[in-house]
Amino acid sequence: MDQEKVLLIVSLMLCFLRLSSAANYNVMQFGAKGDGVTDDTMAFERAWQEVCNDVGPSSRLTIPMPNTFLVGPITFQGPCKSPLIHIQILGTIIAPQNPSSWNGCETGAWLLFYKVNGLFIDGGGTINGRGDAWWTKSSTYITEESKCTIPPTALHFESCNGLRLTKLKHRNSPRNHIGLNRCSYSTLSYLDIAAPADSPNTDGIDISLSTQVRVHHSIIRTGDDCIALSNGSSQINITGIYCGPGHGISIGSLGMNGQYNTVEGVKVRKCQFSGTTNGARIKTWQGGSGYARDITFEKIFLHNVNNPIIIDQHYCPHNYNCPKESSAVKVNDISYKRFVGTSSSRTAINFDCSNNVACSGILLDHINITSSVKGEDPTVYCNNAYGTTSFSSPTASCLLN
CATH class of the missing domain: 2.160.20.10 (Single-stranded right-handed beta-helix, Pectin lyase-like)
Incomplete structure (x- = not known):
């Protein structure tokens, strides 16, 4: 067995050990209702603060099934203290349905991860941007309450090196479904991305200012690239x-x-x-x-x-x-x-x-x-x-x- 394969096996074993011993934080423990109606944004923010500040070798945030979590625009801010952050999306995360009810999307994203290295997201759950209300509006749609100058990207990663995103469903983003900017050594795999053929600017995956990125074995059906x-x-x-x-x-x-x-x-x-x-x-x-x-x-x-x-x-x-x-x-x-x-x-x-x-x-x-x-x-x-x-x-x- 060559040295490269040995190093890969050792790396995977270490990753498994870290995941198996990870401190687990469930959003329900932080006040999330998961009924698809109550705004769970604050509960997600509180849960993230605990996960990101955990000093262990790895930490895990769980979004359980079969719950549906209504979450407004949110920034998952790094850098975090743990070198490995695991987010397990088992249930469904949905965006506010009415664009006028969106608050804090000045970043141009709904779910934004910023400077979070060693991020691993999986679980088989669904991220639904409920973008149909945005598609019927002008691309410069704006409300005084939300100050959203453009429809937001559903899931965006900014300066997140070593990202692994796998086995998730992405539905009906207001704009691009997934964005990577300044993210190196990242892998996106086994994703199921879908929006209607006539939905405007709903790219599946957008990559910019990034190097060493691998995208494989995914189904993408959208209204744009x-x-x-x-x-x-x-x-x-x-x-x-x-x-x-x-x-x-x-x-x-x-x-x-x-x-x-x-x-x-x-x-x-x-x-x-x-x-x-x-x-x-x-x-x-x-x-x-x-x-x-x-x-x-x-x-x-x-x-x-x-x-x-x-x-x-x-x-x-x-x-x-x-x-x-x-x-x-x-x-x-x-x-x-x-x-x-x-x-x-x-x-x-x-x-x-x-x-x-x-x-x-x-x-x-x-x-x-x-x-x-x-x-x-x-x-x-x-x-x-x-x-x-x-x-x-x-x-x-x-x-x-």
């Missing part, structure tokens, strides 16, 4: 994701308002897209700078996807107020390997690169995309795109050498 990798994302490994409905797995958008943005070292493997508007997507605004590079999409299955493979460097939602610009985010070293399935649009592969900053190092290898429309043959579009192809159907003869 299943996974979005924004500025500062690097060394991201995404495996075994079922996406649909939704807008696919997206790099970006990058370069908005002339910003310098970067994404690199991304691997997306063994993922399935069904009925999505996009599959493997890179999107950048005109006028930005920076780069999106060293990105691989491999072993991808497509079913009735509108844009199976797309690089859109003229990204402009609703085609509103997007003047032509000379600068652009540099897109290079992008690989698409072993794609199979169907496209619902005529243009199955679309490389709409900047007119001034070419896409380079594109690789198409073993691509087999057919049309889901009977009698139609899919095509490839290229604009200022350089790369190579092998065993690709449709043939990308428009790629420049």
